[in-house]
Amino acid sequence: MQVLGQELVKWYENHHRNLPWRHTKDPYQIWLSEVILQQTRVDQGLPYFLKFVHTFPTVELLAKATEQEVLSLWQGLGYYSRGRNLHKTAQIIAHEYNGAFPNSYEGLLKLKGIGPYTAAAISSFAFDLPHAVVDGNVFRILSRYFGIDLAINSSAGKKTFEKIAGEVLNIKQPALHNQAIMEFGALQCKPVAPKCSECPLQLSCAAFAENKVHLLPVKEKKIKIRHRFFVYHVQTDQENRLALERRVAGDIWEGLFQFPMIELKSSEEQITYLQSFATSWQSPKFKHVLTHQKIEAYFVLAPLREKKEEKIHYSLQEISELPLPRLIDKFLEQHRKDLPI
Numbered sequence: 001m002q003v004l005g006q007e008l009v010k011w012y013e014n015h016h017r018n019l020p021w022r023h024t025k026d027p028y029q030i031w032l033s034e035v036i037l038q039q040t041r042v043d044q045g046l047p048y049f050l051k052f053v054h055t056f057p058t059v060e061l062l063a064k065a066t067e068q069e070v071l072s073l074w075q076g077l078g079y080y081s082r083g084r085n086l087h088k089t090a091q092i093i094a095h096e097y098n099g100a101f102p103n104s105y106e107g108l109l110k111l112k113g114i115g116p117y118t119a120a121a122i123s124s125f126a127f128d129l130p131h132a133v134v135d136g137n138v139f140r141i142l143s144r145y146f147g148i149d150l151a152i153n154s155s156a157g158k159k160t161f162e163k164i165a166g167e168v169l170n171i172k173q174p175a176l177h178n179q180a181i182m183e184f185g186a187l188q189c190k191p192v193a194p195k196c197s198e199c200p201l202q203l204s205c206a207a208f209a210e211n212k213v214h215l216l217p218v219k220e221k222k223i224k225i226r227h228r229f230f231v232y233h234v235q236t237d238q239e240n241r242l243a244l245e246r247r248v249a250g251d252i253w254e255g256l257f258q259f260p261m262i263e264l265k266s267s268e269e270q271i272t273y274l275q276s277f278a279t280s281w282q283s284p285k286f287k288h289v290l291t292h293q294k295i296e297a298y299f300v301l302a303p304l305r306e307k308k309e310e311k312i313h314y315s316l317q318e319i320s321e322l323p324l325p326r327l328i329d330k331f332l333e334q335h336r337k338d339l340p341i
């Protein structure tokens with residue numbers, strides 16, 4: 001652990017970029033740089049940082065500006081809500097804190113728009129408090145250096161990396177350590193094409209030794225959930241048999257049997273559609289959750305109006321032997337008594 005910290009600082013002393021926010025202990029300027037650099041590259045953010053410090057040298061002056069003045073200066077950075085929040089936080093610090101930033105991690109966390117990363121950055125850079133920053137660069141270095149394949153966007157992964165970042169932190173020089181680890185991630189252990197061949201950590205880096213650099217860090221893919229709205233039509237024939245259709249290929253429950261069904265685009269459309277069958281018996285809403293889909297379904301005791309392919313009618317006994325989606329099974333279990341058979 002100690003070796004990692006020492007090597008990072010040694011590397012930093014020879015390779016770091018000369019950036020103005022690294023020469024100040026003013027929490028206002030440090031906060032300004034952190035807000036500007038969120039979702040913005042250093043070379044793009046630098047002129048904005050200089051413009052803001054020049055126009056509003058203190059948090060009080062920023063607080064006194066109109067929103068229009070702040071946003072005109074922000075123009076071109078995008079994400080205007082960040083500019084607005086910057087202004088609001090400046091007003092809170094000017095009015096509620098007498099213009100002085102809280103000098104503790106916990107105090108900083110209470111401010112609007114300041115999360116654990118920014119609180120750790122300000123408390124270490126401005127006040128030399130021993131809080132480890134954990135941003136994308138830090139996740140990447142720790143995951144590769146220690147060969148950890150826990151997803152960095154999972155809660156278990158975040159906890160583990162935060163814990164390791166805290167253990168690796170040089171508590172005697174937290175500001176220098178935090179600058180060093182982030183700069184190392186930005187310039188050396190980069191997301192794509194890291195410079196392993198000229199890396200001072202190469203001999204002790206687990207990912208390098210195991211040839212896993214390109215596989216780390218691991219990120220869980222966020223699953224996009226599709227919301228679907230079904231109305232099933234329960235229809236009997238004169239022999240008390242129920243009409244069923246078979247689900248087509250290329251969708252969930254391929255080949256399984258179901259009541260003739262119509263799919264609506266939204267919950268509003270589904271409700272309007274159901275209102276057109278107001279005189280027919282209707283089930284309560286069924287919610288059915290699959291890995292990538294959330295289905296809201298109703299069952300109506302009425303034939304489906306639109307023409308569809310020929311339906312086949314089955315007795316309940318026959319249906320019990322057919323492959324059915326769990327949703328249809330659930331309906332039959334709960335509402336068998338409501339069917340006119």
Ligand code: SF4
Binds near residue numbers: 141199201205208213
């Ligand atoms: S050897 Fe490569 S992967 Fe390992 S710390 Fe250095 S740059 Fe990153």
